[in-house]
Amino acid sequence: MKAIIIAALFLYSCSPKTPEASAPGPQSLPVAQIYTGSETTFQEYPASIEGTVNVQVRPQINGALEKVYVDEGAFVSAGQPIFKINDQPFRAALNNALAAQHSAEATLINANLEVERLTPLVQNKVISEFQLKSAKATAQIAKANIEQAKANVATASINLGYTLIKAPVSGYIGRLIKKQGSLVSSTDTEALTQLSDVHDVHVYFSLGEKDFVNFKEQYPGQTLNEKLKQLPEVKLILADETEYTKTGKIDMIDGQFDKTTGAITVRAKFPNPQGLLRSGNTGKIQLSLKHDNALTVPQSATIEVQDKVFVFLLTDSNKVKKQAIQIVGKSGTNYLVKDGIKSGDQIVMSGLDRLQEGTVIAPQRTTDKIAKN
Known part of the structure; x- marks a missing residue:
């Protein structure tokens, strides 16, 4: 029996060994190089819309309202009768x-x-x-x-x-507070109606102090009036998120900041030939800001952790480094980067969820440059 066991052990030791499974190689991921270029970002600010002229129509005498010649929302021309007092x-x-x-x-x-x-x-x-x-x-x-x-x-x-009240300007009639037969007085707290001249409209929005400084530094000119002439046209986004067909021009910046809000009021003027915009409408003003020598990174090539944005930099020996970046704006699907990376750096474009600090990858370098020239 002992001889049989010794023979079996001898045969096992002489049999060929099964090869061990080899370790997987580095994962292959796309990598692109970052370059600087010119970019334009858009910032949006809540805005309110008013006619270029908003007139409260009030009686200047006391009496009974005998006739109302117009209906609410009607367009009237300057000088057209709208009310008649007995x-x-x-x-x-x-x-x-x-x-x-x-x-x-x-x-x-x-x-x-x-x-x-x-x-x-x-x-x-x-x-x-x-x-x-x-x-x-x-x-x-x-x-x-x-x-x-x-x-x-x-x-x-x-x-x-x-006794005959006429329209002081051309525009649209608002609510008719008093009806025919009502007693009216020059001391009434409410106006008979409000008349809005909306062939052009003024769109008001506010800029914080930091935004205002950045905004005016973008454009040449020694004085604020000179800078206003250089400002590009602005867009109006309506309440339903559609873009108004006409562009506007910033023509006024308030003389001082509001002490309560710390913001300054800015006004843009928009043409309104079809009367689509009315006083009281709201929307958002879209401002464009040009950035020279900007670094851009696709949002898809970033990850966000605890309110910080990171990219994976390709370093020596094809190792990746998790690098925090500072974002200053967005342009389409790209982030504009102020700090954290520099021109010439290479970043991983996808597969970030499978990466950790120090992971070795097999880079697939693309010929695309991440910037708009």
Whole structure:
């Protein structure tokens, strides 16, 4: 039995050994080189839209609203009647003022006749000069009464004209607060309506102090007015996320920052020939900022960990290094990088979820340059 065991061991030791499985080689991943180039980024800011002219239409006299000539939302031209206040009391007041003027004119005629009658009598020393002076004073009073009567006529005429309220500018009618038959007054807290001239619109938005400094440093010019002339046109994104068909031009920057918000108000002017935009609309202003010598990295070639963005740099011996980068903006699907990498560095383009610090890879180098020239 012992001999059999020894023979079996001898045969096992002489049999060929099974080869061990070889370790897998480095994984093959695409790698691209980073270069600098010119990029344009877009930043969006909440905005409010107003007509170039927003007028509150108010009565300037008290009375009953007799007629309303327009409907809410209607377009009116400058000078077009929109409201009528009952004018009967004001016509009566004008007639009384005219009657008082005619009476004063008649009184002046009588006073002048008296002066003419007394003048020769004084010259011939029939009566004393005092009586003539008194008659002339009466004539002067009559003249003054005529002037006052004319002023009263003018006031009554103006008030009568106020009974017909006309559109001060061309634009669209807002809500009609008062209806036909309502009593209106010049002291009412609410206006009859609001009229908006929207053939052009003003779009207001705010820039924080840092954004404002970066914004104005992008463009040449010694003064703010010179810089405004160099600013590119801006776009308006409507509330439904569609882009307005016309571009606008920034034409005003407020004179000071708001102490409460720390922001400064900026205004852009947009043409609105079809009246698609109305006062009260909201949207977003899209500003373009040009970046020279910018480094760009595809978002797909980055990973985000705890609010930090990382890329995998290819280092010596084809090892990868997990490198944090500082983002300053976006351009399409690319990040603009301020710090963390430099021109000429090579980064891994995909498969980042399988990588760790120090992993060795087999780089597949592409000929694409990650930048727009």
